[in-house]
Amino acid sequence: MVPINTVRPSISCxxxxxxxxxxxxxxxxxxFVKLPRSNGGNHARLSLVQATEESTVATTNGRxxxxxxxxxxQMATNGKAxxxxxxxxxxxxxxxxxxxxxxxxVIWITGLSGSGKSTLACALCHALYxxxxxxxxxxxxxxxxxxxxxxTFKAEDRAENIRRIGEVAKLFVDAGVICIVSVISPYRRDxxxxxxxxxxxxxxxxxxxxPIEICEARDPKGLYKLARAGKIKGFTGIDDPxxxxxxxxxxxxxxxxxxxxxxxxxxx
Ligand SMILES: Nc1ncnc2c1ncn2[C@@H]1O[C@H](COP(=O)(O)OS(=O)(=O)O)[C@@H](OP(=O)(O)O)[C@H]1O
Ligand SMILES: Nc1ncnc2c1ncn2[C@@H]1O[C@H](COP(=O)(O)OP(=O)(O)O)[C@@H](O)[C@H]1O
Numbered sequence: 001m002v003p004i005n006t007v008r009p010s011i012s013c014x015x016x017x018x019x020x021x022x023x024x025x026x027x028x029x030x031x032f033v034k035l036p037r038s039n040g041g042n043h044a045r046l047s048l049v050q051a052t053e054e055s056t057v058a059t060t061n062g063r064x065x066x067x068x069x070x071x072x073x074q075m076a077t078n079g080k081a082x083x084x085x086x087x088x089x090x091x092x093x094x095x096x097x098x099x100x101x102x103x104x105x106v107i108w109i110t111g112l113s114g115s116g117k118s119t120l121a122c123a124l125c126h127a128l129y130x131x132x133x134x135x136x137x138x139x140x141x142x143x144x145x146x147x148x149x150x151x152t153f154k155a156e157d158r159a160e161n162i163r164r165i166g167e168v169a170k171l172f173v174d175a176g177v178i179c180i181v182s183v184i185s186p187y188r189r190d191x192x193x194x195x196x197x198x199x200x201x202x203x204x205x206x207x208x209x210x211p212i213e214i215c216e217a218r219d220p221k222g223l224y225k226l227a228r229a230g231k232i233k234g235f236t237g238i239d240d241p242x243x244x245x246x247x248x249x250x251x252x253x254x255x256x257x258x259x260x261x262x263x264x265x266x267x268x
Contacts, residue, residue, distance in 0.1 A: 013109050042093045043071055093256065096176035104173035106198060109182045110245065111193060111208025112237045113223060114215035117182035120252070124180055138165050140183035153234055159190050166194030173198050186236050188243040205248035214254070 032155040075083045097103055107124065109117045118139055125135045140161070144151065148164060151157040163187050172179035185191050195203040215237070227235035234240040245251075 017186075038173055051123045069128045070142060093174050093176060096174075098175045100134055102176060102178065103202075104176040105178055105202045105204060106169045106173060106194070107178065107180045107204045107206060108185070108191065108194065109180065109206045109246075110185045111210060112212055112242055113184060113219045113235075114220060115208035115210040116252075116254070117184075117208055120206070121180045121182035128178060133178055135178040135180055136174075138172075138179060138181045139181070140165075140185075143168075143183075153240070155187075158184075158186065162187070162190040162194060166190075166197050169194065170197045173202055184242070185238050186240065186242045188245065191245065204250065206250040206252060207248045208253065209244070209251050209253045 020041040075085050078084055093104065109121055111117050118141070121137045121139060125137055127134050143165060144161070147168070148161050151161045162183065165183060167182060169181055185194075191205065195205065198238040219225060223232060223235065224238065226232045236242050
């Protein structure tokens with residue numbers, strides 16, 4: 001069982017078996033997220049939106065400092081770019097969350113290929129949508145069609161894949177959106193780096209704790225078969241590592257019971 005950090009938002013789920021992702025299939029009910037009130041809470045009113053005198057700030061490694069005409073020399077170097085200044089808007093995250101009546105957060109679903117990440121992401125998205133909550137899914141396969149189409153499955157490219165997805169997820173959180181990420185994200189260090197990009201409590205890590213034998217038996221894309229035949233090199237779980245979370249918020253544990261796959265445990 002995975003120890004759970006209690007400061008995190010709670011997620012409740014109901015069990016379901018016999019998932020089917022076909023277009024006409026009913027969306028399985030997997031639950032909903034109870035979103036804690038934002039720090040601004042009811043005090044945040046759109047009427048408070050006004051131009052701020054300090055309209056620009058410089059930032060280095062996430063630390064923010066005010067910049068005015070006199071101290072504009074405090075421009076920062078961030079990554080490879082020099083002379084950059086953060087531009088602050090008078091409409092911020094608190095206002096956007098107030099507008100949307102929800103709290104932005106990241107629900108990061110990690111697990112082997114075929115473990116059910118995309119299925120859970122879609123079901124969660126549907127459940128939240130029906131409750132009037134705005135979500136957006138960043139799915140590994142999909143993001144690799146566009147933003148990350150230049151990346152392979154080498155270790156350093158996987159790390160870059162996750163870094164970029166983490167940064168995009170951070171933008172969604174700032175927009176007040178519930179960002180559901182479904183990516184293998186095999187390395188603990190990369191997932192933890194994404195967690196560190198957002199505030200404590202805004203990152204909910206969900207581990208699809210499904211044995212590789214089950215994932216391989218499912219093999220909906222035939223990739224395990226190709227990997228076993230040596231036609232795909234460096235396939236996660238076969239000849240590339242997967243590091244399970246040590247302290248995730250949610251662990252989805254599935255097992256076979258009487259020849260039926262059932263959700264036996266969600267540890268929160
Ligand atoms: N070598 C190798 N290893 C693992 N997976 C592979 C590989 N090659 C292609 N695929 C397909 O790519 C999907 C995983 O992409 P991700 O961006 O989630 O991977 S990662 O987080 O960068 O490891 C993954 O999708 P899911 O099955 O939905 O997980 C696979 O379909
Ligand atoms: N809880 C579940 N029980 C049984 N089959 C599932 C479950 N979740 C997903 N599946 C099936 O397993 C396969 C892989 O699911 P998918 O969501 O694509 O996994 P991933 O995104 O992790 O690769 C699909 O055929 C899907 O219908």
